[in-house]
Amino acid sequence: MDEKLKAELSKQGIFTTSLQELYNWGRKSSIWPLNFGLACCAIEMIATTMARYDLARFGAEVFRPSPRQADLMIVAGTVTKKMAPQVVRLYNQMPEPKYVISMGACAISGGPFKQGYNVLKGIDRFIPVDVYIPGCPPRPEALIDAFLMLQKKIDEQQLTGKDRPRHLTAGEASEFIVPLFGAHDLEPTQNPAVWRPPLVQISKAGTDGSGND
Amino acid sequence: MSVTAYPTTPPILEPAADGSETQLLEISMGPQHPSTHGVFRMNVVLDGERVVKLKPVFGYLHRNHEKIAENETYLGSMPYTDRLDYICSITNNWAYALAVEKLAGIQVPERAEYLRVITGELTRLQNHASLIGFLLQDMGSSGTPLMYAFRERENILDLFEALTGSRMMCNYMRFGGCRVDTPAGWLEQAQKVVTEFPRFLDEYENLLVGNEILMERTQGIGVLSPELAIDSAISGPMARASGVNYDIRKVDNYSIYSRFSFRVPLGSHGDVYDRYMIRFLEMRESVKILNEAMRDIPAGPIVDPKMRIRGFRPKPGEAYGRIESPKGELGFYLISDGSTNPYRYRVRPPSLINLTVLEDLCLGVNVADVVAILGSIDIVLGEVDR
Numbered sequence: 365m366d367e368k369l370k371a372e373l374s375k376q377g378i379f380t381t382s383l384q385e386l387y388n389w390g391r392k393s394s395i396w397p398l399n400f401g402l403a404c405c406a407i408e409m410i411a412t413t414m415a416r417y418d419l420a421r422f423g424a425e426v427f428r429p430s431p432r433q434a435d436l437m438i439v440a441g442t443v444t445k446k447m448a449p450q451v452v453r454l455y456n457q458m459p460e461p462k463y464v465i466s467m468g469a470c471a472i473s474g475g476p477f478k479q480g481y482n483v484l485k486g487i488d489r490f491i492p493v494d495v496y497i498p499g500c501p502p503r504p505e506a507l508i509d510a511f512l513m514l515q516k517k518i519d520e521q522q523l524t525g526k527d528r529p530r531h532l533t534a535g536e537a538s539e540f541i542v543p544l545f546g547a548h549d550l551e552p553t554q555n556p557a558v559w560r561p562p563l564v565q566i567s568k569a570g571t572d573g574s575g576n577d
Numbered sequence: 578m579s580v581t582a583y584p585t586t587p588p589i590l591e592p593a594a595d596g597s598e599t600q601l602l603e604i605s606m607g608p609q610h611p612s613t614h615g616v617f618r619m620n621v622v623l624d625g626e627r628v629v630k631l632k633p634v635f636g637y638l639h640r641n642h643e644k645i646a647e648n649e650t651y652l653g654s655m656p657y658t659d660r661l662d663y664i665c666s667i668t669n670n671w672a673y674a675l676a677v678e679k680l681a682g683i684q685v686p687e688r689a690e691y692l693r694v695i696t697g698e699l700t701r702l703q704n705h706a707s708l709i710g711f712l713l714q715d716m717g718s719s720g721t722p723l724m725y726a727f728r729e730r731e732n733i734l735d736l737f738e739a740l741t742g743s744r745m746m747c748n749y750m751r752f753g754g755c756r757v758d759t760p761a762g763w764l765e766q767a768q769k770v771v772t773e774f775p776r777f778l779d780e781y782e783n784l785l786v787g788n789e790i791l792m793e794r795t796q797g798i799g800v801l802s803p804e805l806a807i808d809s810a811i812s813g814p815m816a817r818a819s820g821v822n823y824d825i826r827k828v829d830n831y832s833i834y835s836r837f838s839f840r841v842p843l844g845s846h847g848d849v850y851d852r853y854m855i856r857f858l859e860m861r862e863s864v865k866i867l868n869e870a871m872r873d874i875p876a877g878p879i880v881d882p883k884m885r886i887r888g889f890r891p892k893p894g895e896a897y898g899r900i901e902s903p904k905g906e907l908g909f910y911l912i913s914d915g916s917t918n919p920y921r922y923r924v925r926p927p928s929l930i931n932l933t934v935l936e937d938l939c940l941g942v943n944v945a946d947v948v949a950i951l952g953s954i955d956i957v958l959g960e961v962d963r
Contacts, residue, residue, distance in 0.1 A: 399611050400609050401615060402615070402616055402638065403615065403616075403638055403640075403660075403663065403958070403959055404660055404663035404745065404746070404959060406615065407663060407664060407745065408744075408745065410723075410727070411727060411730075411731070414723070414724050414727040414728070414731075415724050415727065415728055416727075416728070416731050429610070429611040431609075441638075442638060442640055444636075444637060444638060444639055444640065446636050446637050446639065447608065447616055447637045447638070450608055450609060450616075450637075454609055476656070476657065476660070477640045477641065477642075477645065479645060479648075480640060480641035480644065480645055481641055481644070482639050482640065482641050483640055483641070500746060501663075501745055501746070503744065
């Protein structure tokens, strides 16, 4: 249906919509985040839900302690190697469709603790992330901005066609690999279906003609 | 991860008087749990509702703070100390600065000492305010008390933001002083917040202190005896709630605390209710200190003019600097080998050491009271696991 006819009908008091629009509108307007804080960013996440910043304005005030009732996981803080299996397990327990906001420098890349031996260098090595928020810790306004970004993303999702979300494809895995402690590190160190190390072109000195030996 | 087995506890209990057989139940509270204040896990063995064994499991937030600090310059560790106890970053900075100043023999100018006291006591106000909010949230009063507490906390965070540029990670102290002086009008704004703070305390006390449910849930629960508190090196409000008169602001007289008139509130029962009330009383004393400090603050430099941070190499030696942080005795122990990095860097975290008595407090109580006891200890996992 074209937009002009739709506008004309709405003037006559007839509301028309498509299933996709209705479905996306419903989902984006009542996101239930998982009540799950890891470190410093969790305090800012709590501050966002409090009276001054009031995340309830965007329909996301119902923080559920159980992953079975949550749509959104806000990874708020440093993910250590001891905690990473639990984070992936919680994500696996959430029902589809589910979204992830990676909040703060630590959840994105390890942040200031990246040089250490016990910090995961980004939760996106194990689970797919929808929105990243930089900052250490990000301000509550930044979390609200990420929320609006996520709502926009949900609103634009196609339910059919090749751009449809992963969970609508039959046979697509809904569980992600839960890493385990190995002899030296987590095994596997990343989930290749989600994240691959960036490729670096290595050439022998003097063979590629660039002059940069 | 499988729940650790307890070979010493028999899984089947003796048959009860009516002949019914009961079984011990092992549950894992955490690391994802709304009331464990972060990623803390307790393996609890229950006989019905009663706790018969409790084993804390740490390390879900171990960020190798001490190892990183040994590879950083002395100043380079200052931002990392913010992230230890992330609710009160300024007192962490202060304890670390104090340890380095002891190690290198640096003097702090008068105005900087006052600024440290003002920011440190503001930190205590916002820590205690959020603590009581979280404690009540854990006990099931969803929303309102925490919102009141965070309303006040935001006012104090506004002051920190105006002063240091950051709401939570202030990174404010430097060796021999503070990083920046107050912007124009900051002290007046701070005075306004401090003057209005007792009104919040009155409101909060009217709202909750005499509350029947609160008293039922907290009085006589999790009693810590003064002997056990001393033997297990408990410090801070938790020790004082048990009646141990130990406040490092009075004992050490560090900085300029000897100039202010304030009392050290003491509890008499050592239960959750005393630990909850002692925070209110401490906030009232902090308001007194703040009022006196803001009245007396002199003009002058905010950092020792002789201090040179470039190529800062303290002489070989060791030093232990400690302060009364909102959670207890926060100490930093440093060994210098004469290079730019500390040879050894050790944090004495108050919340980890206060947490060691958790099992003693929880044995025999109902499982619902475990969260109240844990909340009253006031832990922050960034500091417990480091």
